[in-house]
Amino acid sequence: MMTMRSLVLMAVAMSAVPTMVVAQAAEMRVERTDPALDALIAPDARIERVATGFGFTEGPLWNQGRLWFSDVSGDKMRAVDPNGRVEELIANSGGLPNPPAGKSIGSNGMTFDRDGSVLMAQMGARRIVRVDRNLRVTDYVSRWQGKRLNSPNDLVFAPDGALWFTDPPFGLFNGMDKDPAKEVPFNAVWRFAAGKLTPVITDLKLPNGIAFTPNGRTLYVGDYATNTIYAFPVQAGGTLGTRRTVVTFPRTGPGGADGLKVDQRGNIWATGPGGIRILTPQGKVLGQIKLPEDAANLAWGGDGRTLYITASTSVYRLRTKVAGVPPRYAR
Numbered sequence: 387m388m389t390m391r392s393l394v395l396m397a398v399a400m401s402a403v404p405t406m407v408v409a410q411a412a413e414m415r416v417e418r419t420d421p422a423l424d425a426l427i428a429p430d431a432r433i434e435r436v437a438t439g440f441g442f443t444e445g446p447l448w449n450q451g452r453l454w455f456s457d458v459s460g461d462k463m464r465a466v467d468p469n470g471r472v473e474e475l476i477a478n479s480g481g482l483p484n485p486p487a488g489k490s491i492g493s494n495g496m497t498f499d500r501d502g503s504v505l506m507a508q509m510g511a512r513r514i515v516r517v518d519r520n521l522r523v524t525d526y527v528s529r530w531q532g533k534r535l536n537s538p539n540d541l542v543f544a545p546d547g548a549l550w551f552t553d554p555p556f557g558l559f560n561g562m563d564k565d566p567a568k569e570v571p572f573n574a575v576w577r578f579a580a581g582k583l584t585p586v587i588t589d590l591k592l593p594n595g596i597a598f599t600p601n602g603r604t605l606y607v608g609d610y611a612t613n614t615i616y617a618f619p620v621q622a623g624g625t626l627g628t629r630r631t632v633v634t635f636p637r638t639g640p641g642g643a644d645g646l647k648v649d650q651r652g653n654i655w656a657t658g659p660g661g662i663r664i665l666t667p668q669g670k671v672l673g674q675i676k677l678p679e680d681a682a683n684l685a686w687g688g689d690g691r692t693l694y695i696t697a698s699t700s701v702y703r704l705r706t707k708v709a710g711v712p713p714r715y716a717r
Contacts, residue, residue, distance in 0.1 A: 413678040414702070423673035426653065426664060426708045433675070436694070436701045437466045441488070443696035444645070445540070447496040447713070448687030449504065453694050455701060456493040458509065461485050463493045463517075466701055468688065475521055480557070482510025489559040495540035495551070495645075495683070498715040505549070507538035509557030514538050514549075530576075530583050533569035540595055540645060540683070543714040545602035548579035548624055550586075552593040552607065575607055577624045586626060587618070595646035595656065595683070599667070600711050606632065606654060608643035615643055615656055617667075633669040635659055645683025645696075649708045655693070657681045662695065677702060686710030 414433040418424070436453075441460030446453055452465040456479060463479035466472045478485065479493035491510035496517075499505050504517040505526055512535045513528030527549075528535060537557025542550055554573050558565035563573070575587035575596065587593065591611035598605055598620070605618045605626065613635040619627035635643060635658035646656040653672070654665040662675040662684060675681075679698035687694050690709035695702040 413676075415676050416673060416704070417676060418673045420670065420672040423664060426649070426651075426672065427704070427706055431705050433677070433702055433704050436468075436703050437470050437472050438700035440464075440699050440701075441492075442682070442698060443701055444682045445493060445495045445507070446683055446685035446687075446694050446696050446701070447498075447504065448685055448694070448716075449498075453685070453687050453701065454496060454504070455696050456496070456506075458490055458492040458494060459488050461492040461510070463506065476517070476523070479506070479508070480510030481508040481513070481515065481523070485510055486559065490537070490556045491559065494538070497541050497543060497713045498717065500547075500715050502715070502717050505541060507541060507551065509537040509539070512537050512557060514541065514551065527578050527583055530570060530585065534567075535576075536568060536570055536573060539593075542596050542598060544577075544598060544605075544620070544624070545714070546579070546624070547714075548577050550575065550577050550596060550605070552576075552596050554592045554594060554610070556592075579624065584624070586624065590616075594644050597646050597648045597654075597711075599648060600650055600652055604667075606646060606648070608646050608656065610642045610644060613637060613643045613658065615646065615654065615665075615669075631669075632667070633663075633665055633671070635663070641680040641682075644681070647684055647686070648711045649706075650711055651708055653708070655684055655710075657683065675704065686712070 440457045442458045445456035452467045463476040480491040485491045494507040496506045514526045515523045516526045536553045536555045539552045555562040572588040574585035577584045590609045594610045595608035608615045615632040616629045618629045639660045641659045644657040664672045681697040684695045693704045
């Protein structure tokens, strides 16, 4: 998620009002910049708004026939079914007592752990927690060398079973990096394996979206500050090789290099200014999904070919011809 989310993040979260509408061409559309996009999205595919009325949606995860998602400024974790019915699953999902309304302190990214439970980033409590089948929340990782994390944002498991996550300062709402509550001196990409937490990348300003290629040999990380997606070769023991720049997005509107996912053919689907761009691994833009709201993250659900998008106050979806790479421990 971005730094301030403009006026959206400053608003108090609204009550969820499920609606479903078919996209209007003027505000929601797929733009093709390369004919290769037709192999990924059918030319007649339509965007739908599945549900709306939230504070700021993030962290989508398809779980047991519904999309789980976070309302970052509303401080709730919810689920929406394919018909647009919304259920609140966890109130105060950011874990911060007496949270200030409208701030970036709710839950954020989610993924599955080995046992089928869900790991969830809590921005307010500055930790990653486990959510069990009964929606009970317990601490998973929260400190490095005795220091509290900044505000974990997005997370993914590597093929070797290590958990990687980004930790920008967005949840430090009294000035982010200048917040006196900040304890770790950098904004890291972390690797957690065998009970050990290691800062692997420490020189990005605002690390955000994170994903692996289908074979796990390359790690992608988006830096919101520079609007850039980087690729890192993954080496033995979880070390990384020299990074390369995949793409730097033009600042053509609100939003930035936020959430990203990879499809089973290796293409990158990444949020950026003006919507979601579909990129080859080399950074060639094949097309863009344009929405009337600031897209924050995305995840495939259903049969693996329905793309759900969390964007500002709403959740959208679009059928794709290609399946996404599911979370490593998805069931």
